[in-house]
Amino acid sequence: MATDKRKVMLGAVLLVVSSALILAAGQLGAGVPVFAATLAALGLAAGALLVGTSEDRRPV
Known part of the structure; x- marks a missing residue:
């Protein structure tokens, strides 16, 4: 079972950055635009999606 490490790393970075932005939007209230x-x-x-499809097997 080979795992594509680039997909996992990029997916993890996207998850961390997006989570931080969502949490910042909650803390700042209307300070973060809806677009962000x-x-x-x-x-x-x-x-x-990237983390889920990083292996050779069928994604869940």
């Missing part, structure tokens, strides 16, 4: 929170949600989805 939307991009953060898409980043979470992309990061989860």
